[in-house]
C-alpha cells in the first residue's frame with residue numbers, strides 16, 4: 625500500500641489514496657450516473673453527473689470516517705497510528721504494533737463498523753425526514769445521495785463484521801476468544817482458521833452464482849473471497865515471521881553497552897560541550913553517587929532554549945528513571961520490541977539490580993528484525 629497520493633493529516637495521521645482507489649472511484653461515479661439516469665430520467669446531464677460526483681466524494685468521506693474511528697480509538701489506547709490509506713476495497717489504518725490486551729483489540733476493531741452504522745442510519749433517517757418513503761426510489765438529488773450512502777454504509781458495516789480475519793469482524797472474534805481463553809496466539813489461530821473457511825465459502829458461493837447466471841456479480845463475490853484468503857494468509861505469516869525472527873533472543877544480546885555516565889549536577893552547557901559534542905553517543909546515563917537516576921538524550925537538550933543551558937542542570941533536563949520504560953538483560957527481544965512500538969520510545973534502558981547495564985535503541989531493533997527476517 626505504498627504508492628499513494630497524500631491528501632492531508634488528521635490528528636497527526638497521514639491520509640493517503642492508493643492509486644487503485646481512483647479506479648474504483650471512477651467506477652462508482654459511472655455506475656451512479658447510470659443509476660440516477662434510470663431512476664430520474666427527468667434530470668439534466670449536469671445534475672446527474674454532479675450528483676454522482678458528490679455522492680462519490682461523500683462515500684470517500686464515510687470510508688475515511690470508518691478508518692478514523694479505528695485510528696482514534698487506537699490512539700486513545702496509546703497505540704501509534706502512522707497513516708490511513710484508502711484503496712480499491714476500502715481502507716487500512718496502519719496501527720503500529722498489535723493491541724496488547726483483548727479489550728483494546730475489541731474496541732479498536734468494532735469502532736469502524738459502529739461509525740459506518742451510525743453514518744448509514746443517520747443518512748437514511750435524514751432522507752426519511754425529507755419525505756423519502758422507504759422502499760421507493762428517491763426522486764430528489766439530496767435524498768438520492770442520502771439513501772445510497774445510507775445503504776452503502778450499512779452494507780459496509782455488515783461486510784466488515786464477517787468474522788474473517790483480518791476484517792474487523794475477525795478481529796472482534798479474536799478479541800472475544802482472547803478474553804475468554806486468555807491465550808492470544810491460540811485466538812489468532814482460531815480466528816485465522818474461521819477467516820479461511822469464510823473466504824472459501826465466498827469463493828464457492830461466487831462460482832456457484834456465476835454458473836447459475838449471476839455473471840459479473842458472482843465473479844465479484846469469488847474475487848472478494850480470494851482477497852480475504854490472501855489477506856488472511858499474509859497477516860498470518862507476517863505475525864509468524866516477526867515473532868520467529870527474534871525468537872529466543874534476549875535483550876542482553878543486542879543492547880549497547882558502555883553507556884557514558886554524567887553527573888546529575890552538571891550544567892547543561894558543560895554537558896553539551898564536554899559530552900554531547902565530543903562523542904557519537906546518543907544517550908547518556910545520569911548518575912547520582914553511582915546510582916542511575918535518569919537518561920538524557922540530544923532531544924531532551926534540544927527542548928530547552930539555548931540561553932538557559934548554563935542555568936539548567938542535567939537533572940532538570942533529564943527523563944527521570946521512574947518515568948521510563950525499562951527492561952532487564954533477560955527480557956525477550958520480542959517484548960522489548962513491543963514496548964518500543966507501544967510507547968513510541970526511541971530507547972529502553974536495560975537495568976539489573978538498579979545498575980544500568982546498557983541501552984537498546986529502537987533503530988537497533990528495527991535493523992535486527994530487518995536482517996533476521
Ligand SMILES: [Zn+2]
Nearest residue numbers: 736737784792
Ligand atoms: Zn474497519
